[in-house]
Amino acid sequence: MTGLERFSINQMTVKQLSLPELADACAGLGIRNVGLWREPVRSYGLEATAALVRDAGLTVTTLCRGGFLTAVDPAQRAAALADNRRAVDEAAALGTDTLVLVSGGLPAGSRDLHGARERIADALAELGPYAERHGVRLAIEPLHPMYAADRCVVSTLAQALDLAERFPARQVGVTVDTYHIWWDDRAPGQIARAGAAGRIHTFQLADWTTPLPEGVLDGRGQIGDGAVDMREWRAYVETAGYTGPIEVELFNDGLWARDGREVLAETAARFVEHVME
Template sequence: MTAFLDVPSGRAARFDTPAPGDPRLARLSLNQRTTAQWSVREALDGARSAGLGAVGLWREPVADVGLATVARWVADSGLRVSSLCRGGFFTAEEPQARETAHADNVAAVDEAAALGAPTLVLVPGGLPEGSKDLAGARERATEAIARLAPYAGERGVRLGIEPMNPIFAADRGVVSSLRQALDIAEEHPVEQVGVVVDTYHLWWEPGVTEQIERAGDRIVAYQVCDWITPVPADNLLGRGMMGDGHVDFAAFTRAVAAAGYAGDVEVEIFNADVWAADGDEVVATTVRRYVELVEPYL
């Protein structure tokens, strides 16, 4: 075996890096935030060069380049867009702010459709400044999703509610569990609203295997990365490379596969050390960890 070193841990790799064309990589998607040091163009080229099947894109860097340009690049690359991130942030109390959020989410649906992304990932939003009304914020998010869902269905885009770890309930995501996300999603046709299963956000949830089974064909995205400790001062950057933390990827992946999910698997990592590393080395480590820890259980 070649003596590869994984980043950012520096430990010796347990597997050779699969070559482009290896069938094990067909469902692997590089979420753009994993290689935040790369431009959109570099992310597309890096994913294609490594033999991945898809990329997950983010609205802001796409907008910086231009939607039409990125759509053309995607078409030329032969890659799928597994998801577009992100819509949401529905929890404002002021009517005008809620109208502004709705308009932005309509635009996000249109962007997803233009890129050929089947899923728009929704981050529900946190508590408005000064508010302690968690129940009210969740109700507003539920109402906003109900308003947006029919339009998404018309455009052929499924809304993916992303439940977020409870540490983000105040500032980012008032929907904290897969159970809560499914309670919202099940109010709508399955072709309009589903849920995102993200190992980082859900590894802690009691009964999560049963909730994944319940989700079934409402699973619109499966995102993987690890929960590492100690949690960094900026807790948003606490996502680790698979295998560097505490998540049981075999159990999660078996459950998602048993639920019938056959889509792409996105690796989405927010981590300062990962972002500081060479992008090609990050992708190589991602590929090796994926075929070791995730792909065998799909």
């Protein structure tokens, strides 16, 4: 299939495939890039995964994910920082320069969004230099505001950039993911802001479909099925200077119930049709 040079398949989109199955399916379709997740990588083995993708000629575009940096309790904070340093190490071992960060929600019983965001900044001050020493950039991912309480208090690109800009771009930037920002009329301007500073560390796609499922985690739509104009968002990041991989990351019970190779082929075709053509 042509038009896939910049396509990257995030492993979660086809989590029913093992890593060797994913590598094999990518080879069959001419897919050169993958985004990986820490849990399946650990299950298969970090070194084994690194060898597998290297032998398959695959580029690892991102590792998902670090973060969850909003705890108040000192022991929990120390554990989170240690876990994020391990995530940096894993990213480096896999040969990717980008670690996606999901910042974390409000601690139980807290109503202090501002304080939680400041604790993220404190954590980044420790993690940024560590990541830089390992050749890894941290990519703060604003998550849709519907996750603000329980998953990520960073809800907009503007908030993510307000945090990132306290640090050098080689340490901290942002993840631009259509699923989380498509509704935001300020997002195009924030993409320009991010691009001008070299802070678009990864660009991810998912479509917005309704009704949302209970818990709102696993309803990310296949490209082309929903409300997001993919070409428009691609144009925003490209105008801002981003020419890197474009990762499709879908959490979708319907896709997960199907044959993974079929879903991968469909996703690649949708990418060509709705993003690149």
